[in-house]
Amino acid sequence: MRAFSAVSLGALGLVSLAGPASAGPTTPDTYAGAPITDPSVTPEIIGVGHEPDAIAALDSPTLLFVNFDVGQVNAGCGNDARNDCSQLFSGPFTGYQGNASERAAVIQASREDVEDFGVIVVGERPPNDQPYAMVIVGQPAGGSPAGVGGVAPTIDCGNTNPWITSFAFLLDSGANTLATVIHQEAAHTWGLEHVDENTDNLFPSAGGTVDPKYTDACHQIVVNTDLTPDGNARCNSIHTLFCSANQQNSYQEMLALFGPPVPDLVPPTVAISSPAEGEELDYDADFELTFVLDDDRRPQIFDIVVYFDDVEATDAVLIDQEHSFPVAGGDAPTGHGFFNGPHTVRIEAVDEAGNVASDEVTFTIVGGNEVPSGDGSGDDGSGGEAGDGTGADGGDGTGAGDATAGLDGGGGSDDGGCACTTTTGGGTRASWWLLVPLLLRRRRQPGAERRIRGRVGGGRMRARRSRHLS
Ligand SMILES: [Zn+2]
Numbered sequence: 001m002r003a004f005s006a007v008s009l010g011a012l013g014l015v016s017l018a019g020p021a022s023a024g025p026t027t028p029d030t031y032a033g034a035p036i037t038d039p040s041v042t043p044e045i046i047g048v049g050h051e052p053d054a055i056a057a058l059d060s061p062t063l064l065f066v067n068f069d070v071g072q073v074n075a076g077c078g079n080d081a082r083n084d085c086s087q088l089f090s091g092p093f094t095g096y097q098g099n100a101s102e103r104a105a106v107i108q109a110s111r112e113d114v115e116d117f118g119v120i121v122v123g124e125r126p127p128n129d130q131p132y133a134m135v136i137v138g139q140p141a142g143g144s145p146a147g148v149g150g151v152a153p154t155i156d157c158g159n160t161n162p163w164i165t166s167f168a169f170l171l172d173s174g175a176n177t178l179a180t181v182i183h184q185e186a187a188h189t190w191g192l193e194h195v196d197e198n199t200d201n202l203f204p205s206a207g208g209t210v211d212p213k214y215t216d217a218c219h220q221i222v223v224n225t226d227l228t229p230d231g232n233a234r235c236n237s238i239h240t241l242f243c244s245a246n247q248q249n250s251y252q253e254m255l256a257l258f259g260p261p262v263p264d265l266v267p268p269t270v271a272i273s274s275p276a277e278g279e280e281l282d283y284d285a286d287f288e289l290t291f292v293l294d295d296d297r298r299p300q301i302f303d304i305v306v307y308f309d310d311v312e313a314t315d316a317v318l319i320d321q322e323h324s325f326p327v328a329g330g331d332a333p334t335g336h337g338f339f340n341g342p343h344t345v346r347i348e349a350v351d352e353a354g355n356v357a358s359d360e361v362t363f364t365i366v367g368g369n370e371v372p373s374g375d376g377s378g379d380d381g382s383g384g385e386a387g388d389g390t391g392a393d394g395g396d397g398t399g400a401g402d403a404t405a406g407l408d409g410g411g412g413s414d415d416g417g418c419a420c421t422t423t424t425g426g427g428t429r430a431s432w433w434l435l436v437p438l439l440l441r442r443r444r445q446p447g448a449e450r451r452i453r454g455r456v457g458g459g460r461m462r463a464r465r466s467r468h469l470s
Contacts, residue, residue, distance in 0.1 A: 032207035035225045036184045038151040039204075041088065043188060045234045046156045059259045061118030062162050063132035064186055065125055066110060068096035068103055070136045073165075079153045079189075081134035081163040088153050089167065093138035097171050104299035104319045106137075108352065109179035113201060113213060116251070118258035123299045131162030133189050135182045137171070144169035149181040149206060152188035157235035159257050164189035180212050187214075187250070190257055191235045195219035195248050196227045202250050216251035218243035264353035268295040268302060272347060274324075275363040283329055283340070283368025290324040291359065295351050307346045308336075318349075339371040340364075 065081065075090035077083050096103065103123055110121045126132045135150070144167070145151070152166035166185035170178055183201045194204040197219040201212045204225045221230040221239070233239060233246045241256060242249040274290035281287050293302050298320050305315045306325075328335045346360035 033205055034147050034149065034207075035205050036149040036181055037188065037194070037204060038145050038148040039224060040145065041151050041153075043152055044154045046154050046161065058158065058256045059118075060131065060159070060162070061120070061258050061262050062159070062190075063126045063130055064110065064114070064119055064121045064182075065132045065134045066107060066121065066123050066182055067125070067134050067136045068098075068106075068123060068138075070095060070138055073136065073140070079164045079166075081132060081165045082128045084134075084136075084165070086136075086153065086165045086167075088151060089140045092141050093136065094141075094171070096137045100299065100321060101319055102175065104301050105175040106178050106182075107299050108301055109175045110182055111352070113179060113183050114254070114258075115261060117214075117254045118260060118262050119254070120262055120297060122297055133162060133186045134165050135168050135186050136165060137168045137178065137182070139169055139171055149177075150185040152185040155188050155191055155193060155234050157191040157238050159190040161189075176211070177206065180206070183214075187254075190254075191238055192250055192253060193221045193230070193233055193235060193239075193248060194223075195250070196222045196229070200250055202248065214250040214254045216249060218247040218249050221246050221248050264297055264351065264355065266296045267355040268293060268300065268320075268349050268351040268357045270294075270304070270347050270349040270357050270359045272345065272359045272361045273322075275345070275361060277361045277363075279361075279363045280366050281329070281363055283338070283365050284335075285329045287327050287329070288324050289327055289345060290322065291347055292322045293318055293349055294320050297352075300351055302349045302351055304347055304349045307344075307348070308338075309343050310346070338365045338368065340366060340368050341371060 067084075070084055070093045072084065073090050073093055074083060074085045075087075077085035079086055079088075096106075098106070107121055107123045114121065125134075149170055150166065150168040152164075154161075154164055156164060166189050168178060168181040168185055170181055173181070180201060187202060192202050195202045197203060197215060197217070198207075199212055200215040200219060202214075202219075203212060204222065204227075220227075221233040222228055223230045230246055233248070236245045238253055238256070239245065239248045242252040270291055270293055272289070272291045274288045275281060289306070293300075293304070295302075300320045302318050302320070303315065304318055306313045331337050342362050342364050344360055344362045346358060348356065348358040350356050
Protein backbone atom coordinates (compact mmCIF):
# COMPACT_ATOMS: atom_id res chain seq x y z
CA MET A 1 0.00 0.00 0.00
CA ARG A 2 1.29 3.38 -0.95
CA ALA A 3 1.88 5.93 1.77
CA PHE A 4 -0.89 8.44 1.87
CA SER A 5 -1.24 11.31 4.26
CA ALA A 6 -4.21 13.48 4.90
CA VAL A 7 -4.87 15.86 2.09
CA SER A 8 -3.57 19.27 2.86
CA LEU A 9 -4.31 21.69 0.14
CA GLY A 10 -2.78 24.88 1.29
CA ALA A 11 -3.96 28.07 2.80
CA LEU A 12 -7.46 29.33 2.65
CA GLY A 13 -8.06 30.76 -0.76
CA LEU A 14 -10.49 33.51 -1.45
CA VAL A 15 -12.31 33.11 -4.69
CA SER A 16 -13.96 36.07 -6.21
CA LEU A 17 -17.70 36.04 -6.25
CA ALA A 18 -19.12 34.08 -9.07
CA GLY A 19 -22.35 35.04 -10.63
CA PRO A 20 -25.42 33.03 -9.79
CA ALA A 21 -25.40 29.75 -11.59
CA SER A 22 -28.23 29.26 -13.96
CA ALA A 23 -29.15 25.89 -15.29
CA GLY A 24 -25.64 25.77 -16.67
CA PRO A 25 -24.30 24.52 -19.92
CA THR A 26 -26.14 21.55 -21.24
CA THR A 27 -24.93 18.64 -23.22
CA PRO A 28 -25.89 18.66 -26.84
CA ASP A 29 -28.19 15.79 -27.55
CA THR A 30 -25.97 14.97 -30.47
CA TYR A 31 -23.41 13.66 -28.02
CA ALA A 32 -25.55 10.65 -27.16
CA GLY A 33 -24.03 7.59 -28.75
CA ALA A 34 -20.70 9.22 -29.29
CA PRO A 35 -17.55 7.48 -28.11
CA ILE A 36 -16.41 8.65 -24.72
CA THR A 37 -12.80 7.76 -25.35
CA ASP A 38 -11.17 8.61 -28.66
CA PRO A 39 -11.12 5.29 -30.53
CA SER A 40 -8.35 6.47 -32.83
CA VAL A 41 -5.83 6.54 -30.00
CA THR A 42 -4.27 3.26 -28.96
CA PRO A 43 -3.34 3.59 -25.32
CA GLU A 44 0.00 2.48 -24.09
CA ILE A 45 -0.26 -0.52 -21.84
CA ILE A 46 1.76 -0.21 -18.67
CA GLY A 47 1.56 -1.65 -15.24
CA VAL A 48 1.67 -5.07 -13.79
CA GLY A 49 1.83 -8.18 -15.83
CA HIS A 50 0.68 -11.10 -13.82
CA GLU A 51 -1.03 -11.88 -10.62
CA PRO A 52 1.79 -11.96 -8.07
CA ASP A 53 2.98 -8.50 -9.11
CA ALA A 54 -0.49 -7.10 -9.17
CA ILE A 55 -1.09 -7.32 -5.47
CA ALA A 56 1.58 -4.88 -4.31
CA ALA A 57 0.06 -1.95 -6.13
CA LEU A 58 -3.38 -2.42 -4.69
CA ASP A 59 -5.23 -0.80 -1.80
CA SER A 60 -3.61 2.61 -2.31
CA PRO A 61 -5.90 5.63 -2.00
CA THR A 62 -5.49 8.33 -4.58
CA LEU A 63 -6.66 11.77 -5.57
CA LEU A 64 -8.46 12.66 -8.76
CA PHE A 65 -7.62 16.21 -9.77
CA VAL A 66 -10.07 17.73 -12.24
CA ASN A 67 -8.05 20.51 -13.87
CA PHE A 68 -10.44 23.08 -15.32
CA ASP A 69 -7.78 25.66 -16.17
CA VAL A 70 -4.64 23.96 -17.41
CA GLY A 71 -3.72 26.80 -19.78
CA GLN A 72 -0.73 25.02 -21.24
CA VAL A 73 0.07 21.34 -21.71
CA ASN A 74 3.73 20.40 -21.92
CA ALA A 75 5.47 17.94 -24.20
CA GLY A 76 8.61 15.94 -23.66
CA CYS A 77 7.88 14.86 -20.12
CA GLY A 78 5.67 11.86 -20.56
CA ASN A 79 2.17 12.01 -19.18
CA ASP A 80 3.18 13.39 -15.80
CA ALA A 81 0.22 15.08 -14.15
CA ARG A 82 2.51 16.97 -11.78
CA ASN A 83 3.99 18.95 -14.66
CA ASP A 84 0.94 19.16 -16.92
CA CYS A 85 2.61 16.78 -19.34
CA SER A 86 1.05 14.76 -22.10
CA GLN A 87 2.20 12.68 -25.01
CA LEU A 88 -1.14 13.19 -26.71
CA PHE A 89 -1.44 16.99 -26.77
CA SER A 90 0.74 19.96 -26.01
CA GLY A 91 0.44 23.68 -26.25
CA PRO A 92 -2.26 26.09 -25.15
CA PHE A 93 -5.57 24.79 -23.90
CA THR A 94 -8.93 26.42 -23.52
CA GLY A 95 -10.34 25.61 -20.14
CA TYR A 96 -13.77 24.84 -18.83
CA GLN A 97 -16.26 27.64 -19.35
CA GLY A 98 -18.49 27.06 -16.35
CA ASN A 99 -18.44 29.29 -13.30
CA ALA A 100 -17.44 28.35 -9.78
CA SER A 101 -20.80 26.81 -8.96
CA GLU A 102 -20.82 24.73 -12.10
CA ARG A 103 -17.33 23.51 -11.34
CA ALA A 104 -18.43 22.55 -7.86
CA ALA A 105 -21.33 20.63 -9.40
CA VAL A 106 -18.94 18.71 -11.69
CA ILE A 107 -16.75 17.84 -8.73
CA GLN A 108 -19.73 16.81 -6.66
CA ALA A 109 -21.01 14.55 -9.44
CA SER A 110 -17.53 13.08 -9.79
CA ARG A 111 -17.34 12.43 -6.06
CA GLU A 112 -20.57 10.50 -6.12
CA ASP A 113 -19.14 7.93 -8.48
CA VAL A 114 -16.34 7.08 -6.09
CA GLU A 115 -18.11 7.42 -2.78
CA ASP A 116 -17.35 3.75 -2.02
CA PHE A 117 -13.65 3.98 -2.82
CA GLY A 118 -10.49 5.60 -1.55
CA VAL A 119 -10.55 8.29 -4.23
CA ILE A 120 -10.75 11.94 -3.23
CA VAL A 121 -11.90 14.22 -6.03
CA VAL A 122 -10.65 17.80 -5.95
CA GLY A 123 -10.64 20.77 -8.28
CA GLU A 124 -7.28 22.19 -7.31
CA ARG A 125 -3.84 20.71 -7.65
CA PRO A 126 -2.80 18.42 -4.83
CA PRO A 127 0.73 18.52 -3.44
CA ASN A 128 3.14 16.63 -5.65
CA ASP A 129 3.92 14.09 -2.95
CA GLN A 130 0.34 12.90 -3.09
CA PRO A 131 -0.66 10.41 -5.77
CA TYR A 132 -3.07 12.01 -8.17
CA ALA A 133 -4.55 11.35 -11.56
CA MET A 134 -5.29 14.53 -13.47
CA VAL A 135 -8.08 14.89 -15.98
CA ILE A 136 -7.77 18.09 -17.94
CA VAL A 137 -11.14 19.54 -18.85
CA GLY A 138 -10.26 21.58 -21.89
CA GLN A 139 -9.76 21.87 -25.60
CA PRO A 140 -6.42 22.00 -27.37
CA ALA A 141 -5.82 24.86 -29.76
CA GLY A 142 -7.52 23.91 -32.98
CA GLY A 143 -10.12 21.88 -31.17
CA SER A 144 -10.38 18.38 -29.83
CA PRO A 145 -10.87 15.27 -31.92
CA ALA A 146 -14.34 15.49 -33.37
CA GLY A 147 -17.12 13.56 -31.78
CA VAL A 148 -15.32 12.11 -28.82
CA GLY A 149 -15.66 12.92 -25.15
CA GLY A 150 -12.08 12.46 -24.04
CA VAL A 151 -8.95 10.40 -24.23
CA ALA A 152 -6.43 8.69 -21.99
CA PRO A 153 -2.84 7.92 -22.94
CA THR A 154 -2.50 4.68 -21.06
CA ILE A 155 -4.16 1.70 -19.55
CA ASP A 156 -2.11 1.24 -16.42
CA CYS A 157 -2.94 -2.17 -15.05
CA GLY A 158 -2.98 -1.88 -11.27
CA ASN A 159 -2.43 1.91 -11.35
CA THR A 160 1.29 1.49 -10.90
CA ASN A 161 1.81 5.11 -11.94
CA PRO A 162 -0.80 7.26 -10.23
CA TRP A 163 0.31 10.57 -11.82
CA ILE A 164 -1.10 10.29 -15.33
CA THR A 165 -2.75 13.05 -17.34
CA SER A 166 -5.88 12.37 -19.38
CA PHE A 167 -8.45 14.60 -21.06
CA ALA A 168 -12.15 15.40 -21.08
CA PHE A 169 -13.14 17.62 -23.98
CA LEU A 170 -16.78 18.44 -23.32
CA LEU A 171 -16.53 22.05 -22.28
CA ASP A 172 -20.21 22.73 -22.73
CA SER A 173 -21.38 19.59 -21.05
CA GLY A 174 -23.54 19.30 -17.99
CA ALA A 175 -22.03 18.18 -14.73
CA ASN A 176 -23.02 14.56 -14.89
CA THR A 177 -22.00 13.87 -18.45
CA LEU A 178 -18.71 15.52 -17.77
CA ALA A 179 -18.28 13.47 -14.61
CA THR A 180 -18.81 10.29 -16.61
CA VAL A 181 -16.15 11.28 -19.13
CA ILE A 182 -13.78 12.35 -16.38
CA HIS A 183 -14.19 9.02 -14.67
CA GLN A 184 -13.80 6.94 -17.77
CA GLU A 185 -10.54 8.61 -18.75
CA ALA A 186 -9.15 8.51 -15.24
CA ALA A 187 -10.23 4.89 -14.96
CA HIS A 188 -8.23 3.98 -18.06
CA THR A 189 -5.16 5.39 -16.36
CA TRP A 190 -6.07 3.19 -13.40
CA GLY A 191 -6.16 0.07 -15.60
CA LEU A 192 -9.85 -0.28 -16.38
CA GLU A 193 -10.98 -1.15 -19.89
CA HIS A 194 -14.16 -0.78 -21.88
CA VAL A 195 -17.03 -3.14 -21.14
CA ASP A 196 -20.28 -3.95 -22.90
CA GLU A 197 -22.50 -2.80 -20.03
CA ASN A 198 -24.18 0.56 -20.56
CA THR A 199 -24.80 1.19 -16.87
CA ASP A 200 -21.06 1.05 -16.24
CA ASN A 201 -18.70 4.03 -16.34
CA LEU A 202 -16.51 2.04 -18.71
CA PHE A 203 -19.15 1.66 -21.41
CA PRO A 204 -17.38 3.10 -24.44
CA SER A 205 -20.09 5.45 -25.69
CA ALA A 206 -22.45 7.94 -24.15
CA GLY A 207 -26.14 7.37 -23.79
CA GLY A 208 -28.37 4.48 -23.00
CA THR A 209 -28.39 4.87 -19.26
CA VAL A 210 -29.22 7.58 -16.82
CA ASP A 211 -26.44 7.16 -14.34
CA PRO A 212 -23.38 5.09 -15.16
CA LYS A 213 -21.46 3.79 -12.17
CA TYR A 214 -18.62 1.46 -11.41
CA THR A 215 -20.85 -1.60 -11.43
CA ASP A 216 -20.36 -4.66 -9.28
CA ALA A 217 -20.63 -7.43 -11.85
CA CYS A 218 -18.39 -9.09 -14.39
CA HIS A 219 -18.85 -7.64 -17.84
CA GLN A 220 -17.31 -8.58 -21.15
CA ILE A 221 -14.41 -6.35 -22.11
CA VAL A 222 -14.79 -4.92 -25.60
CA VAL A 223 -12.40 -3.48 -28.14
CA ASN A 224 -14.60 -0.82 -29.70
CA THR A 225 -17.87 1.06 -29.61
CA ASP A 226 -19.44 -1.75 -31.62
CA LEU A 227 -18.89 -3.81 -28.49
CA THR A 228 -16.77 -6.43 -30.20
CA PRO A 229 -15.63 -8.83 -27.44
CA ASP A 230 -11.98 -8.62 -26.51
CA GLY A 231 -10.25 -11.96 -26.48
CA ASN A 232 -7.00 -10.63 -25.07
CA ALA A 233 -7.66 -7.90 -22.52
CA ARG A 234 -4.63 -5.92 -21.42
CA CYS A 235 -5.17 -6.05 -17.68
CA ASN A 236 -6.31 -9.62 -17.17
CA SER A 237 -3.83 -9.76 -14.31
CA ILE A 238 -6.21 -7.55 -12.36
CA HIS A 239 -9.49 -8.53 -13.99
CA THR A 240 -8.99 -12.18 -13.12
CA LEU A 241 -8.85 -11.36 -9.43
CA PHE A 242 -12.64 -11.06 -9.68
CA CYS A 243 -13.80 -12.40 -13.02
CA SER A 244 -12.91 -14.74 -15.81
CA ALA A 245 -10.30 -13.54 -18.27
CA ASN A 246 -11.52 -10.75 -20.57
CA GLN A 247 -14.20 -9.71 -18.13
CA GLN A 248 -14.10 -6.82 -15.70
CA ASN A 249 -15.86 -5.99 -12.44
CA SER A 250 -15.17 -2.29 -12.26
CA TYR A 251 -16.56 -1.85 -8.75
CA GLN A 252 -14.42 -4.59 -7.25
CA GLU A 253 -11.36 -3.39 -9.15
CA MET A 254 -11.84 0.16 -7.88
CA LEU A 255 -12.21 -1.16 -4.36
CA ALA A 256 -9.10 -3.30 -4.76
CA LEU A 257 -7.06 -0.48 -6.27
CA PHE A 258 -7.98 2.25 -3.82
CA GLY A 259 -9.52 0.62 -0.79
CA PRO A 260 -12.48 2.01 1.12
CA PRO A 261 -13.32 5.73 1.23
CA VAL A 262 -10.95 8.11 2.97
CA PRO A 263 -13.45 9.81 5.23
CA ASP A 264 -13.55 13.58 5.34
CA LEU A 265 -13.15 14.22 9.04
CA VAL A 266 -11.95 17.80 8.71
CA PRO A 267 -14.60 20.35 9.57
CA PRO A 268 -15.10 23.26 7.21
CA THR A 269 -14.52 26.84 8.24
CA VAL A 270 -16.86 29.78 8.24
CA ALA A 271 -15.61 33.25 9.10
CA ILE A 272 -17.80 36.33 9.29
CA SER A 273 -15.89 39.46 8.33
CA SER A 274 -18.80 41.90 8.27
CA PRO A 275 -20.22 43.14 10.47
CA ALA A 276 -17.12 43.15 12.63
CA GLU A 277 -17.22 41.96 16.18
CA GLY A 278 -18.38 44.85 18.35
CA GLU A 279 -19.19 47.07 15.38
CA GLU A 280 -21.74 49.82 15.95
CA LEU A 281 -24.26 50.08 13.17
CA ASP A 282 -26.65 52.91 12.70
CA TYR A 283 -30.23 51.76 12.70
CA ASP A 284 -31.00 53.29 9.34
CA ALA A 285 -27.82 52.20 7.62
CA ASP A 286 -27.65 49.24 5.31
CA PHE A 287 -24.84 46.83 6.01
CA GLU A 288 -23.32 43.75 4.47
CA LEU A 289 -23.24 40.32 5.99
CA THR A 290 -20.01 38.98 4.55
CA PHE A 291 -18.41 35.64 5.28
CA VAL A 292 -16.02 33.11 3.83
CA LEU A 293 -16.69 29.40 3.59
CA ASP A 294 -13.80 27.04 3.14
CA ASP A 295 -12.84 23.41 3.41
CA ASP A 296 -9.77 21.30 2.80
CA ARG A 297 -11.49 19.52 -0.09
CA ARG A 298 -12.24 22.13 -2.70
CA PRO A 299 -14.50 22.91 -4.30
CA GLN A 300 -16.96 22.09 -1.58
CA ILE A 301 -20.69 22.61 -1.33
CA PHE A 302 -22.17 23.63 1.99
CA ASP A 303 -25.59 23.80 3.54
CA ILE A 304 -25.64 26.97 5.59
CA VAL A 305 -28.14 28.47 8.00
CA VAL A 306 -28.02 32.12 9.11
CA TYR A 307 -29.38 33.15 12.49
CA PHE A 308 -29.96 36.63 13.83
CA ASP A 309 -30.40 36.63 17.60
CA ASP A 310 -30.85 32.86 17.47
CA VAL A 311 -33.74 33.15 15.05
CA GLU A 312 -33.19 31.37 11.76
CA ALA A 313 -33.18 33.97 9.03
CA THR A 314 -32.44 31.87 5.98
CA ASP A 315 -30.66 28.83 4.66
CA ALA A 316 -28.84 28.33 1.43
CA VAL A 317 -26.54 26.05 -0.52
CA LEU A 318 -23.22 27.78 -1.09
CA ILE A 319 -19.74 26.93 -2.28
CA ASP A 320 -16.35 27.65 -0.80
CA GLN A 321 -15.78 31.31 -1.41
CA GLU A 322 -16.65 34.69 0.01
CA HIS A 323 -20.33 35.50 0.13
CA SER A 324 -21.97 38.80 0.85
CA PHE A 325 -25.59 39.57 1.56
CA PRO A 326 -27.09 43.04 1.94
CA VAL A 327 -29.02 43.74 5.09
CA ALA A 328 -31.21 46.84 4.84
CA GLY A 329 -31.43 49.25 7.74
CA GLY A 330 -34.55 50.87 9.07
CA ASP A 331 -37.94 49.64 10.07
CA ALA A 332 -39.27 46.23 9.24
CA PRO A 333 -40.46 44.87 6.97
CA THR A 334 -38.20 46.64 4.50
CA GLY A 335 -35.41 47.02 7.05
CA HIS A 336 -34.02 44.81 9.74
CA GLY A 337 -35.97 46.57 12.49
CA PHE A 338 -33.47 45.62 15.19
CA PHE A 339 -33.81 47.43 18.51
CA ASN A 340 -30.95 49.43 19.89
CA GLY A 341 -28.41 47.30 21.63
CA PRO A 342 -26.38 44.16 20.94
CA HIS A 343 -27.40 41.58 18.38
CA THR A 344 -25.72 38.43 17.20
CA VAL A 345 -25.45 36.91 13.77
CA ARG A 346 -24.42 33.28 13.56
CA ILE A 347 -23.74 31.14 10.51
CA GLU A 348 -23.70 27.38 10.67
CA ALA A 349 -22.20 25.47 7.76
CA VAL A 350 -22.29 21.75 6.97
CA ASP A 351 -19.92 20.33 4.37
CA GLU A 352 -20.61 17.51 1.94
CA ALA A 353 -19.52 14.93 4.47
CA GLY A 354 -21.67 16.35 7.24
CA ASN A 355 -18.91 18.11 9.17
CA VAL A 356 -20.16 21.24 10.91
CA ALA A 357 -18.66 24.65 11.58
CA SER A 358 -20.06 27.95 12.78
CA ASP A 359 -19.08 31.53 13.41
CA GLU A 360 -20.83 34.27 15.32
CA VAL A 361 -20.32 37.98 15.82
CA THR A 362 -22.08 40.48 18.01
CA PHE A 363 -22.79 43.95 16.71
CA THR A 364 -24.66 46.87 18.23
CA ILE A 365 -27.49 48.87 16.74
CA VAL A 366 -27.59 52.55 17.67
CA GLY A 367 -29.86 55.44 16.76
CA GLY A 368 -32.98 53.38 16.49
CA ASN A 369 -35.75 52.20 18.73
CA GLU A 370 -35.32 51.22 22.33
CA VAL A 371 -36.47 47.82 23.41
CA PRO A 372 -40.01 48.28 24.73
CA SER A 373 -39.84 47.95 28.48
CA GLY A 374 -42.83 45.66 28.64
CA ASP A 375 -41.44 43.28 26.09
CA GLY A 376 -39.07 41.36 28.30
CA SER A 377 -36.28 43.77 28.86
CA GLY A 378 -33.14 43.07 27.02
CA ASP A 379 -34.65 40.09 25.33
CA ASP A 380 -35.16 41.55 21.95
CA GLY A 381 -34.18 38.33 20.25
CA SER A 382 -36.85 36.19 21.77
CA GLY A 383 -39.31 38.97 21.43
CA GLY A 384 -39.02 38.65 17.73
CA GLU A 385 -39.08 34.92 17.79
CA ALA A 386 -42.19 34.77 19.82
CA GLY A 387 -43.97 37.01 17.41
CA ASP A 388 -46.20 37.83 20.29
CA GLY A 389 -48.48 40.09 18.43
CA THR A 390 -46.96 43.31 19.59
CA GLY A 391 -45.71 42.59 16.18
CA ALA A 392 -45.15 46.12 15.19
CA ASP A 393 -41.49 46.79 15.27
CA GLY A 394 -40.86 43.95 17.63
CA GLY A 395 -40.83 41.88 14.67
CA ASP A 396 -37.76 40.04 13.65
CA GLY A 397 -39.67 36.86 13.51
CA THR A 398 -42.90 38.34 12.40
CA GLY A 399 -41.30 40.32 9.66
CA ALA A 400 -39.48 37.32 8.34
CA GLY A 401 -42.57 35.24 8.34
CA ASP A 402 -44.56 37.85 6.53
CA ALA A 403 -41.94 38.41 3.93
CA THR A 404 -41.61 34.73 3.31
CA ALA A 405 -45.29 34.16 2.96
CA GLY A 406 -45.77 37.16 0.78
CA LEU A 407 -43.00 36.42 -1.66
CA ASP A 408 -42.92 32.69 -1.69
CA GLY A 409 -44.73 32.42 -4.96
CA GLY A 410 -42.30 34.76 -6.57
CA GLY A 411 -39.42 32.84 -5.16
CA GLY A 412 -40.76 29.62 -6.49
CA SER A 413 -41.12 30.81 -10.02
CA ASP A 414 -37.83 32.56 -9.92
CA ASP A 415 -35.65 31.04 -12.55
CA GLY A 416 -32.23 32.05 -11.87
CA GLY A 417 -31.84 32.04 -8.17
CA CYS A 418 -29.53 29.15 -7.95
CA ALA A 419 -29.00 28.43 -4.36
CA CYS A 420 -25.36 27.75 -4.83
CA THR A 421 -24.06 31.25 -4.99
CA THR A 422 -25.38 34.62 -4.21
CA THR A 423 -24.09 38.00 -5.00
CA THR A 424 -24.50 41.24 -3.22
CA GLY A 425 -27.98 41.83 -4.43
CA GLY A 426 -27.21 43.79 -7.54
CA GLY A 427 -29.02 47.05 -7.78
CA THR A 428 -31.75 46.07 -5.43
CA ARG A 429 -31.19 47.08 -1.89
CA ALA A 430 -33.86 44.79 -0.69
CA SER A 431 -34.03 44.13 2.98
CA TRP A 432 -32.54 41.02 4.36
CA TRP A 433 -35.97 39.66 5.02
CA LEU A 434 -37.12 40.23 1.50
CA LEU A 435 -34.23 38.15 0.32
CA VAL A 436 -35.30 35.27 2.43
CA PRO A 437 -37.71 33.62 0.02
CA LEU A 438 -35.19 33.86 -2.77
CA LEU A 439 -32.63 32.07 -0.72
CA LEU A 440 -34.84 29.60 1.01
CA ARG A 441 -34.03 26.02 0.49
CA ARG A 442 -35.33 22.92 2.02
CA ARG A 443 -34.62 22.60 5.69
CA ARG A 444 -32.40 19.78 6.68
CA GLN A 445 -34.41 16.90 7.88
CA PRO A 446 -33.54 14.51 10.66
CA GLY A 447 -32.41 11.26 9.21
CA ALA A 448 -31.72 12.76 5.86
CA GLU A 449 -29.03 11.08 3.89
CA ARG A 450 -25.64 11.96 5.22
CA ARG A 451 -24.24 13.08 1.94
CA ILE A 452 -25.14 16.40 0.52
CA ARG A 453 -26.29 14.90 -2.71
CA GLY A 454 -29.32 13.72 -0.81
CA ARG A 455 -30.02 17.26 0.25
CA VAL A 456 -29.35 19.18 -2.88
CA GLY A 457 -30.45 16.49 -5.26
CA GLY A 458 -33.78 18.15 -5.71
CA GLY A 459 -32.27 21.57 -6.21
CA ARG A 460 -30.73 23.21 -9.15
CA MET A 461 -27.21 22.49 -8.10
CA ARG A 462 -27.00 19.17 -9.81
CA ALA A 463 -27.91 18.73 -13.36
CA ARG A 464 -29.75 15.51 -13.87
CA ARG A 465 -28.04 12.81 -15.75
CA SER A 466 -31.18 11.78 -17.51
CA ARG A 467 -31.27 15.08 -19.30
CA HIS A 468 -27.92 14.46 -20.77
CA LEU A 469 -27.32 10.83 -21.26
CA SER A 470 -30.62 9.18 -22.00
ZN1 LIG B 1 -12.83 4.97 -22.68
